[in-house]
Ligand SMILES: Nc1ncnc2c1ncn2[C@@H]1O[C@H](COP(=O)(O)OP(=O)(O)OP(=O)(O)O)[C@@H](O)[C@H]1O
Ligand SMILES: [Mg+2]
């Protein structure tokens with residue numbers, strides 16, 4: 088996955104700080120145990136030092152060292168048992184002296200041969216969710232809190248279906264999309280009138296895909312185009328020094344959510360930038376979600392045939408209709 092280097096740096100910093108805290112806590116506990124239960128320390132010393140020389144002595148003892156080795160092993164086990172019992176009797180876990188890694192997959196290094204370990208990616212997801220929460224209401228907007236009651240159950244003749252039924256289909260599709268997100272997933276276009284839950288559902292998807300360990304960037308079209316316009320063109324490699332610039336994030340993240348497309352000023356620069364973003368991401372096999380109040384027809388007029396053709400060919404179109412939920416809430 089294409090991790091954002093700034094977020095990864097923050098994740099690593101917290102990952103290492105937590106690891107150091109755990110190690111310091113373990114050292115403190117070992118010292119406390121040895122202070123309270125001196126016999127435990129004595130056993131540790133015997134197990135560490137005496138046995139090496141005893142084993143050597145066993146081999147020197149005669150033609151058959153096996154009986155001596157067996158006896159040593161017995162003694163070893165009984166010392167370990169004695170120490171474990173002492174620990175438990177003093178209110179500690181039987182293995183309180185062992186320094187076991189918390190993550191067996193990577194031994195607490197944060198990395199496996201396949202790249203960043205799952206345990207490190209959990210830190211990454213937390214950092215990313217903090218970023219996403221600056222613009223989205225991840226706390227309240229989740230698939231669990233999605234409320235179908237805002238959508239009319241009555242049949243809309245022009246659409247051939249009720250807003251409620253339509254939303255049930257869209258909700259199901261978004262939930263599956265989030266749940267099964269992968270580099271093979273399709274792209275989504277959420278189109279429809281204001282106040283119908285497009286941003287809400289985007290937040291639900293963002294959270295779930297982020298928690299699954301993918302890099303997710305959410306931003307408004309206006310801000311995205313402004314960043315491109317201010318000329319901060321980043322380099323190709325997402326791990327470069329400059330990779331933290333917004334433009335690199337827009338181009339390289341696993342999932343880009345571009346909200347409120349069509350509310351920006353219509354300029355030739357916007358038309359060509361949108362084409363480049365969508366095209367580059369398509370070619371690279373990275374997924375994009377677009378939200379807009381524009382119809383497909385309006386998008387074609389505004390952004391041109393090349394962009395429209397890519398959207399029609401490569402995006403699953405979700406058409407929202409119903410009564411503006413913002414207005415419904417105001418009028419309550
Ligand atoms: N299914 C839902 N359950 C509860 N609240 C919802 C639901 N859908 C939307 N809302 C609320 O309604 C308001 C409008 O929703 P949202 O911002 O997602 O609309 P939108 O389709 O993105 O509108 P716009 O096109 O204007 O951006 C928000 O306050 C949102 O929290
Ligand atoms: Mg919105």
Ligand SMILES: [Zn+2]
Pocket residue numbers: 190191192193194195196197198204205206207
């Ligand atoms: Zn790990």
